[in-house]
Amino acid sequence: MSSASIGGPGSAPVAEVSTATSGPAAGAGPILRVADLARQYGGVRAVDGVSFELQPGTITGIIGPNGAGKSTVLTVVSGFISPTAGTIEFLGKDVTRLPMHRRAQMGLVRTFQIARVFEGLTAIENLMVAVPQQKSLTVKGLLGGKRYWQSEEKEILERAWALMTTFGMADKANEKAGRLSGGQRRAVEIMRALMMRPKLLLVDEPMAGLNPKLTRELEEVFLTLRQQGLSILIIEHELDTVERICSEVLVMAWGKVIARGEMAELRTRKEVQDAYVVG
Amino acid sequence: MSGVANLAYIVVIAAGAYTYGILTLGPDTGNGGFQQYVLGYRLPFFLAVIAAAVVGAVVGVLIGVTGLKRIRQDYQAMVMLVISIMAATVIGAAPSFLGGEPGLSLIPNPFANLSPATGDWAYVAMVAFACVIGYLVMRRFTSGPMGRALRAMRDDEHAAAAMGFSVIKMRLLTQAVGGAFGGVSGALLVAFIGGWSPGAWAYVETLALLTAVIVGGMGNDFGVSLGTFVIAVLLLQGVQFLPQIRSHTGLTEAIGWMTLGLMTIAFLWLRPQGVFRERRPRYGQPAVGNAAGGEVAEGHS
Amino acid sequence: MHLLVQSIGFGVAAGAVLSLGAVGFTLQFGISNVLNISYGSLMSVGAFLGLFMLGLGLNIWLVMVIGGLAVGACSVVLNRGLITPLVRKGMAPFGLVIVTVSAGIVLEYVIVAVAGPATQTYGNRSGATLNFLGWTLTTAQVVIFAIAVVLMLGLHLLLTRTQLGRAMRATSANRTLARSCGIATSRISDIAWFMSGTFCGMAGIALAITIESFDFTLGSIFLIPMIAAAVLGGVGQPYGAMIGGLVVGIVSSVSSAYWDPAYQSVVAFGIIIVMLLVRPRGLFGSATATRKLLA
Ligand SMILES: Nc1ncnc2c1ncn2[C@@H]1O[C@H](COP(=O)(O)OP(=O)(O)OP(=O)(O)O)[C@@H](O)[C@H]1O
Ligand SMILES: [Mg+2]
Numbered sequence: 001m002s003s004a005s006i007g008g009p010g011s012a013p014v015a016e017v018s019t020a021t022s023g024p025a026a027g028a029g030p031i032l033r034v035a036d037l038a039r040q041y042g043g044v045r046a047v048d049g050v051s052f053e054l055q056p057g058t059i060t061g062i063i064g065p066n067g068a069g070k071s072t073v074l075t076v077v078s079g080f081i082s083p084t085a086g087t088i089e090f091l092g093k094d095v096t097r098l099p100m101h102r103r104a105q106m107g108l109v110r111t112f113q114i115a116r117v118f119e120g121l122t123a124i125e126n127l128m129v130a131v132p133q134q135k136s137l138t139v140k141g142l143l144g145g146k147r148y149w150q151s152e153e154k155e156i157l158e159r160a161w162a163l164m165t166t167f168g169m170a171d172k173a174n175e176k177a178g179r180l181s182g183g184q185r186r187a188v189e190i191m192r193a194l195m196m197r198p199k200l201l202l203v204d205e206p207m208a209g210l211n212p213k214l215t216r217e218l219e220e221v222f223l224t225l226r227q228q229g230l231s232i233l234i235i236e237h238e239l240d241t242v243e244r245i246c247s248e249v250l251v252m253a254w255g256k257v258i259a260r261g262e263m264a265e266l267r268t269r270k271e272v273q274d275a276y277v278v279g
Numbered sequence: 280m281s282g283v284a285n286l287a288y289i290v291v292i293a294a295g296a297y298t299y300g301i302l303t304l305g306p307d308t309g310n311g312g313f314q315q316y317v318l319g320y321r322l323p324f325f326l327a328v329i330a331a332a333v334v335g336a337v338v339g340v341l342i343g344v345t346g347l348k349r350i351r352q353d354y355q356a357m358v359m360l361v362i363s364i365m366a367a368t369v370i371g372a373a374p375s376f377l378g379g380e381p382g383l384s385l386i387p388n389p390f391a392n393l394s395p396a397t398g399d400w401a402y403v404a405m406v407a408f409a410c411v412i413g414y415l416v417m418r419r420f421t422s423g424p425m426g427r428a429l430r431a432m433r434d435d436e437h438a439a440a441a442m443g444f445s446v447i448k449m450r451l452l453t454q455a456v457g458g459a460f461g462g463v464s465g466a467l468l469v470a471f472i473g474g475w476s477p478g479a480w481a482y483v484e485t486l487a488l489l490t491a492v493i494v495g496g497m498g499n500d501f502g503v504s505l506g507t508f509v510i511a512v513l514l515l516q517g518v519q520f521l522p523q524i525r526s527h528t529g530l531t532e533a534i535g536w537m538t539l540g541l542m543t544i545a546f547l548w549l550r551p552q553g554v555f556r557e558r559r560p561r562y563g564q565p566a567v568g569n570a571a572g573g574e575v576a577e578g579h580s
Numbered sequence: 581m582h583l584l585v586q587s588i589g590f591g592v593a594a595g596a597v598l599s600l601g602a603v604g605f606t607l608q609f610g611i612s613n614v615l616n617i618s619y620g621s622l623m624s625v626g627a628f629l630g631l632f633m634l635g636l637g638l639n640i641w642l643v644m645v646i647g648g649l650a651v652g653a654c655s656v657v658l659n660r661g662l663i664t665p666l667v668r669k670g671m672a673p674f675g676l677v678i679v680t681v682s683a684g685i686v687l688e689y690v691i692v693a694v695a696g697p698a699t700q701t702y703g704n705r706s707g708a709t710l711n712f713l714g715w716t717l718t719t720a721q722v723v724i725f726a727i728a729v730v731l732m733l734g735l736h737l738l739l740t741r742t743q744l745g746r747a748m749r750a751t752s753a754n755r756t757l758a759r760s761c762g763i764a765t766s767r768i769s770d771i772a773w774f775m776s777g778t779f780c781g782m783a784g785i786a787l788a789i790t791i792e793s794f795d796f797t798l799g800s801i802f803l804i805p806m807i808a809a810a811v812l813g814g815v816g817q818p819y820g821a822m823i824g825g826l827v828v829g830i831v832s833s834v835s836s837a838y839w840d841p842a843y844q845s846v847v848a849f850g851i852i853i854v855m856l857l858v859r860p861r862g863l864f865g866s867a868t869a870t871r872k873l874l875a
Contacts, residue, residue: 078441080437080440080441099440099445100440100441101440101441101442101443101444101445101446102443104440104441104442104443105443109441109442109443110441112438112441116435116437116438117435117438118430118431118434118435118438118439119434119435120430120433120434121427121430121431121434122560122561122562124562125427125431125560125562126431128424128427128562129424129427129428129431129442130442132442132443132444133443134424136423136424136425137424137425137428141424141425142419142420142425145419146423149423149424153423153424156424157562160562161562161564170564173562173564174561174562192442196442196443286677345853345856345857351673352672352673352674353614353615353673353674353676353677354615354815354856354860356615356673356674356677356678357615357617357677357807358852358853358856360617360677360681361804361807361849361852361853362853364804365804365845365846365849368845368846368849369846372846483685485681486681486682486685489678489681490682493678530692530693532689532692533689533690533692533693533697534689534693536685536686536688536689537685537686537689537690537693539682539685540682540683540684540685540686540689541682541686543678543679543682544662544679544682544683544686547666547671547675547678547679547682548665548666548669551671551675
């Protein structure tokens with residue numbers, strides 16, 4: 001099995017391992033609502049009054065020139081850094097002040113622009129660790145010992161293996177993650193996020209550095225996940241990819257959303273072209 | 280204990296030692312001259328050891344709090360070193376508190392009513408017992424899913440938080456457990472040597488502890504428990520006795536410390552994983568529908 | 581009031597030595613990005629080399645220069661023989677701290693093995709007492725202050741007016757980028773270690789001149805106020821360290837005039853902890869410095 005392959009062409013197995021809960025949890029409202037979000041670094045207004053809503057079960061893209069503030073939006077929404085102004089609502093709940101790990105527990109999960117794996121853990125351990133509320137990590141689990149968490153651990157292992165197989169990385173399962181290639185790390189990071197049964201996945205340039213074939217495979221994975229009810233917010237520079245998978249696209253420049261709509265239509269808009277040329 | 284905090288571990292040991300000391304010294308009977316009797320309690324051995332564990336845990340958590348700030352590892356390490364040096368300096372400078380520079384002495388030996396030879400063996404047995412308990416407790420934390428989570432956190436705290444781990448809670452939990460260990464080992468140490476002063480836990484003793492951990496293997500709980508528990512006791516005790524054996528001008532002691540320093544460097548250079556390397560569990564593919572499937576070989580991590 | 585003025589005077593004199601040491605410490609960290617805890621022990625080495633040369637009957641100020649250069653050479657050897665190879669092997673910053681701690685302890689006990697653990701003194705070198713602006717200072721204190729000022733000015737000119745200085749600042753800001761611009765960063769780093777060692781050795785000898793007696797732990801005790809000065813000014817910032825040194829010197833001196841002198845180092849300790857928790861980049865650190873320090 002090729003170690004470079006992630007997600008075979010028939011992505012059916014994703015359906016079996018998919019961890020997304022079917023459908024949105026909180027009624028029919030938007031899964032994420034961001035209002036007047038701003039973030040400054042010193043004097044730099046990285047994000048300057050951004051508002052948008054994400055509907056459940058959609059893939060939304062953010063595009064824009066380098067330094068537009070895309071990663072900053074994602075980072076603030078994930079809770080990694082706090083906004084200087086604005087509010088973030090997830091599943092109808094105001095999470096603006098919630099620490100990152102609490103948001104992750106609610107199902108708001110991110111990956112990093114530069115893939116971050118736990119280098120000292122094996123690939124499959126990277127996946128298995130990504131179940132934050134496992135019994136084994138509670139005080140009860142510590143006192144109760146193996147008997148208390150064994151069955152849950154077995155289920156976690158099965159899910160992890162299924163994902164590894166789907167992404168074509170089963171032969172790397174026991175390899176130290178620090179020794180994996182860039183593409184494999186990215187795959188591990190995405191699988192790790194899926195282990196958490198997210199409701200909204202925030203991904204920052206997941207295709208960067210992947211070859212065209214892998215890019216198409218990852219697109220398939222995302223589309224399959226969407227069918228199962230997962231929402232995805234994706235930052236991507238490759239406009240063809242965006243056009244293929246995103247139902248709505250936000251165009252950012254200078255910290256602001258300057259246009260939004262469908263990719264095919266956006267391509268023809270002048271301000272979008274200008275932003276790309278000038279940016 | 281997470282790696283960086285080890286640099287201040289000596290403070291935790293000292294906290295345990297002082298706690299044990301002041302809780303067992305008893306009231307001033309007027310026989311010790313300059314001896315300070317701080318509280319005047321004379322608690323039984325086990326109660327005092329438990330108190331030392333509690334104090335150690337609290338001190339461990341306090342040290343952990345300073346490490347919560349997101350600053351570079353080496354920068355944090357520097358803070359830890361500064362904390363450990365300063366703790367000794369402050370206590371040394373305050374004679375009315377914890378005995379100042381001369382420290383505490385005449386701490387009663389728990390086996391005083393046994394004959395010296397039996398007493399020594401009883402002490403060894405007690406330390407061995409504590410080691411076994413310590414090892415078992417440590418395994419709970421370092422093997423299986425918990426160990427996996429802790430190693431993940433050690434590798435990348437931000438990514439761990441992005442996955443829903445409350446890094447602060449876990450860090451403080453490990454600090455508390457590590458601190459309790461340190462407190463107990465300090466108490467046992469002082470129960471045996473009978474005295475404790477700032478000189479016993481200066482800068483170089485920190486290195487002694489680190490050497491123990493590095494040589495034992497930082498990522499291996501057997502190595503670490505061997506290190507921070509047994510070797511800590513042996514080394515610190517050895518240091519206590521060295522000046523009495525040496526014949527002239529501290530040459531033996533100097534050679535001892537130089538060896539220790541060189542040994543640490545050599546290990547970090549040649550075998551950074553230590554004598555006992557970190558073991559990563561290997562997971563086999565679970566046979567679908569077969570209850571016996573699952574891990575083929577789960578070593579402790 | 582007189583007590584305050586006088587203690588500020590002492591503080592400035594002590595601060596000069598501190599600045600000297602802190603600038604060396606910070607310069608090397610800024611450029612090679614390695615926290616060198618053995619810096620204090622190198623200072624003790626300087627003080628003992630000075631003692632040896634005084635025994636040969638050399639002039640004290642000549643001793644300071646030679647001792648400084650000799651410690652500079654030691655510092656380069658430390659970098660080339662130990663630090664650089666380990667960095668190339670990919671050792672984590674935490675590992676490097678332990679290595680420098682160990683190296684420092686080895687150095688200290690080499691001193692003990694050679695010169696013994698006993699307390700030493702340079703004898704009374706303070707010279708005539710000078711009265712100046714209401715301050716009573718010794719000639720030695722004034723000369724050391726002057727030397728420090730001259731060295732700092734020299735460093736300032738080097739950093740801002742020469743090609744080497746620009747290369748050093750470029751390396752400090754972004755090593756990889758500097759290398760890709762054709763700067764021989766490993767040579768720059770050697771030069772930084774040498775300069776740092778020279779400052780260190782001179783500070784060690786200056787310290788030995790100003791205090792009555794010292795032993796092999798001289799430098800590692802002094803390391804804490806030096807770190808405080810560096811941290812206060814923003815680690816890696818030479819100008820910050822100069823000012824930080826003066827501030828820490830004055831604050832400790834004033835506090836020990838009004839408070840128990842035994843707690844003098846507690847002040848430095850407090851400065852370190854508060855700064856690191858509240859403003860790790862230091863008073864004068866830039867946003868770049870922050871990014872360098874945050875994990
Ligand atoms: N930690 C930081 N400190 C200071 N400024 C920052 C920081 N992170 C980002 N910035 C600034 O904020 C602005 C937006 O950065 P951001 O990373 O969000 O851009 P981006 O749209 O993701 O760009 P790219 O497509 O290159 O990833 C940039 O001008 C950047 O310089
Ligand atoms: Mg980005």
